[in-house]
Amino acid sequence: MTQMNSNSAPSGVKYAEDWLPIKSINNGMILTDDGYYVTGVKVSPKNIFILDEQSQNATLFNLSTFYNTLDFDFWLLVSDRPVDISLYLNELQVEYNKNPNSAIRKLIMQDINKANLFMSRDYNVVDTEYTFLFKEKKMELVQKKLHTLISGLSNAGLNSTQTSNADLRILLDNYLNDGISTNFRAVM
Incomplete structure (x- = not known):
């Protein structure tokens, strides 16, 4: 049975990671019980449809080239979050x-x-977030893959940053709890 992560939540509150084979979430990386680091980059969306046709084609070509240079397995996660204006x-x-x-x-x-x-609820306006995740056991390979992702996305004209601890927790909540942070408490 997986041991609960006592460092991840305030007393009496359990996060999704407490129920999974996760040792910790630190420095923008998930450390799993079997020694893997799971991390990645969050990509800022770019509306290419407001660009001229030549710029659109260049962006798509550069993105295609970027994908074809990746020589490791990754997950591309797409999640919608309500817009707060x-x-x-x-x-x-x-x-x-x-x-x-x-x-x-x-x-x-x-x-x-x-x-x-x-x-209003009629429009349900959301902000779409794109995240590339991968897993690796060796820290030097983690850093190399992060560099590859960030520089490749930059060459394609997209901004990206390494995932933060909060980003990873939000992703866990999105996919395990339907986007809802759950706090379990005793019923009085």
Whole structure:
């Protein structure tokens, strides 16, 4: 039976990793009970459809070239997360309140109404995240693969960063708990 990870959660709260063969999640890597490091990179999305056709084709060609250079197994995870535009809405409200020009206030109010509409359940606006994950036992190979992924994605015109501890926990929650962080507590 897998031993519970006592370092991962506050007292009385269990994370998904506590129920899996995971020793720890540190430095953006999952260390499994069998000695593998699971890590990867999170890719910032890029809307290529706003680019001209030549730029679209170049991006797709570069991405295809990148995929064909990878000589190791990886998982490409795609997950949707609700968009939080509350900060943007607050900024619009501040601008609306401080602007004396009625025409500009009207435009700002239209933006506020549109943003509120996007936040409604009818539209279900989400932010799509892409994550490449791989597993490896040797730390030097982990670093080499991270470098390969980040530089290859950069050459394809995409920004990426190594997964953080929070990213990995969110991925576990997304795939094991349908995106819901679960806190088990005693019923009073």
